[in-house]
Amino acid sequence: MKISKYLKWLPIALLAIFFLTSCTAGNEKFDIDPAGFWMGLWHGFISLVTFIISIFNDNVTIYEVNNNGWTYNLGFILGISIFYGGSSKGTCRRRR
Numbered sequence: 001m002k003i004s005k006y007l008k009w010l011p012i013a014l015l016a017i018f019f020l021t022s023c024t025a026g027n028e029k030f031d032i033d034p035a036g037f038w039m040g041l042w043h044g045f046i047s048l049v050t051f052i053i054s055i056f057n058d059n060v061t062i063y064e065v066n067n068n069g070w071t072y073n074l075g076f077i078l079g080i081s082i083f084y085g086g087s088s089k090g091t092c093r094r095r096r
Helices: 002-007 010-021 037-045 047-056 070-084
Strands: none
Touching: 037 047, 037 070, 047 070
């Protein structure tokens, strides 16, 4: 019975992975218009999924090379910081 509980979430998980990877870095749409802050933020959020895909697919990269400079970098760093928890987890204490 527990297996069927997890199987009902499989289509939702597959759809989520599809939508998360549809706007990965290295997309041909950035050849015309360079990636900006919001795309950098998005690429920071999906960096773990993109990294795993980039191991098996040479056309997918983690970081968009054709970007507009410091605003993309800022968005990318903020996205990674928000997704992975930032530095606040390292300073939290467990209360007794």
